[in-house]
Amino acid sequence: MLVTTTPTLHGVPGLEYLGIVSGSTAVGPDILRNVYSTVSASTDPNENGFGTRIEEAMRRAMDAMTGKAESLGADAVIGVSVVVDTVASGSLLLVLVSGTAVRRLWI
Numbered sequence: 693m694l695v696t697t698t699p700t701l702h703g704v705p706g707l708e709y710l711g712i713v714s715g716s717t718a719v720g721p722d723i724l725r726n727v728y729s730t731v732s733a734s735t736d737p738n739e740n741g742f743g744t745r746i747e748e749a750m751r752r753a754m755d756a757m758t759g760k761a762e763s764l765g766a767d768a769v770i771g772v773s774v775v776v777d778t779v780a781s782g783s784l785l786l787v788l789v790s791g792t793a794v795r796r797l798w799i
Contacts, residue, residue, distance in 0.1 A: 693758045693761060693762060693766070693767070693768060693769065694767065694768035694769070695754065695757075695758060695768070695769045695772055695791070696768065696769070696770055696771075696772060697771065697772050697773070698770060698771070699770060699771045700770060701768060701770060701794070701796075704796055705797070706796070706797030707770075707794040707795070707796060707797060708794060708795045708796075708797055709792060709793075709794055710761070710764040710765065710766050710792075710793040710794060710795060711764065711792070711793055712790060712791070712792055712793075713757050713758075713760040713761045713764070713766075713769060713790065713791060713792075713793045714756075714757055714760070714788065714789060714790035714791075715752075715753040715754060715755065715756030715757030715758075715759075715760070715788075715789050715790075716753050716756065716786060716787060716788045716789070717749040717750075717752040717753040717756070717786070717787045718779075718784045718785065718786050718787075719745060719746070719749050719784065719785040719786075719787070720784065746776070746785075746787070749785070749787045750774065750776075750787050750789070752787075753774075753787045753788065753789045754789055757769060757772075757789050757790065757791065760793070761791075761793035764793050764795075765795055766793035766794055766795055767794065767795050767796050768793075768794050768796075769791040769792065769793055769794070770791060770792050770794055771791050771792050772789060772790070772791035773789065773790055773791065774787070774788070774789050775787070775788045775789075776788075
């Protein structure tokens with residue numbers, strides 16, 4: 693499945709818009725504790741695995757979004773947006789992704 697931040701698929705003459713799809717993942721307090729030690733110990737977030745955990749959370753959120761798009765019969769998700777934020781007074785890190793599921797029209 694093609695996933696892009698662009699609002700259209702270049703070179704594709706026609707698209708059927710199937711609707712907005714989204715996915716989310718929450719990362720628990722253990723990783724947030726590690727953030728503070730990572731930031732104070734190093735400028736490289738991957739040294740202590742924080743960057744890897746965020747990338748994994750983003751992958752899970754993307755997988756959820758593309759799974760919803762596939763269930764609609766989509767070929768791609770366009771206009772994808774990614775938001776990373778804290779919730780529950782900073783005790784959870786939330787990764788949200790959303791975009792528009794589309795299907796190519798064969799004209």
